[in-house]
Amino acid sequence: MDDRAPAKDSAVGDAAGHAAAARAVWSAGDYATVGDWFADASRSVLDGVDLDGRTVLDVATGTGAVAIEAARRGASVTGVDITPELLAVARQRATVAEVEVTFVEGSFTDLSEHRGFDLVTSSFGVMLAAEPEFVARELAAAARRGGGVVAVVAWAPGGAFGSPPPAVVDLLGDQPPVDLTRWAVPESTAEFFASTTAEITEHRRNTIDIPFPSVDHIVTELAARCGPWMALLARLDDTGQAGLARDLLAQHFEAFAEPTAGGVTLQVGYAVTQLTTA
Numbered sequence: 001m002d003d004r005a006p007a008k009d010s011a012v013g014d015a016a017g018h019a020a021a022a023r024a025v026w027s028a029g030d031y032a033t034v035g036d037w038f039a040d041a042s043r044s045v046l047d048g049v050d051l052d053g054r055t056v057l058d059v060a061t062g063t064g065a066v067a068i069e070a071a072r073r074g075a076s077v078t079g080v081d082i083t084p085e086l087l088a089v090a091r092q093r094a095t096v097a098e099v100e101v102t103f104v105e106g107s108f109t110d111l112s113e114h115r116g117f118d119l120v121t122s123s124f125g126v127m128l129a130a131e132p133e134f135v136a137r138e139l140a141a142a143a144r145r146g147g148g149v150v151a152v153v154a155w156a157p158g159g160a161f162g163s164p165p166p167a168v169v170d171l172l173g174d175q176p177p178v179d180l181t182r183w184a185v186p187e188s189t190a191e192f193f194a195s196t197t198a199e200i201t202e203h204r205r206n207t208i209d210i211p212f213p214s215v216d217h218i219v220t221e222l223a224a225r226c227g228p229w230m231a232l233l234a235r236l237d238d239t240g241q242a243g244l245a246r247d248l249l250a251q252h253f254e255a256f257a258e259p260t261a262g263g264v265t266l267q268v269g270y271a272v273t274q275l276t277t278a
């Protein structure tokens with residue numbers, strides 16, 4: 001096992017094509033608002049970590065919630081993301097927060113320019129990877145050897161946001177979406193890192209409560225602001241099934257919604273997993 005030299009993987013395939021597709025999805029809508037709904041869950045990747053004087057690489061940083069918090073707590077931080085539009089928001093937010101973060105465009109399929117970090121984080125980021133073993137090798141290689149930490153956050157299995165409900169997946173036919181819960185399961189995460197020296201040293205589950213005026217608003221907001229959900233509904237629109245999918249999604253979210261004075265609170269499960277290199 002060797003964290004230093006991840007093999008270039010033919011499974012990554014048409015990197016330019018994948019990058020263009022990812023950018024198109026994530027620059028659509030209004031991720032800055034969507035990410036703010038669960039920014040506390042994103043930032044929880046840093047809970048209990050001493051950051052002062054440390055180096056941090058935040059992978060798939062988006063609008064910078066984790067990167068900016070790490071810098072605020074004294075770390076020297078680089079944030080990498082594939083979507084320039086989100087990096088522009090991240091830079092503005094870092095300026096407002098009066099912290100310095102180096103934000104650079106790049107993919108989690110190639111972190112070769114980023115090595116030797118004390119902490120490598122990815123909140124709701126690498127869970128999107130189509131080739132998780134390859135990306136796990138990149139994360140481990142970016143962390144310093146002998147005690148570098150990789151920490152990932154992903155949606156919990158069986159929760160509100162991990163994957164569309166099975167009835168919606170059925171509508172999608174032979175092109176199911178990536179399961180966003182794999183990195184929240186210790187067994188599958190350990191398998192992703194099996195060819196590296198990184199081993200799981202901590203795993204914790206939690207929920208975040210997100211307020212909405214009603215369950216219907218959850219669907220409406222996701223359909224208007226969240227790029228991946230917009231793309232999924234657009235695919236189903238082509239076959240006249242978007243209305244049915246929206247109804248099925250409302251039923252799905254109903255199971256996780258608690259009534260409140262102002263509407264509902266959506267309870268969304270997620271997990272934080274930390275690994276440490278040898």
Ligand SMILES: C[S@@+](CC[C@H](N)C(=O)[O-])C[C@H]1O[C@@H](n2cnc3c(N)ncnc32)[C@H](O)[C@@H]1O
Pocket residue numbers: 022026035039042059060061062063064065066080081082083086106107108109122123124125128
């Ligand atoms: C759900 S957002 C998470 C953003 C941020 N970490 C947070 O917690 O708010 C997913 C992010 O992954 C980024 N992304 C998608 N594919 C990527 C890739 N191949 N390499 C790097 N970033 C990628 C998107 O641009 C988006 O910013």
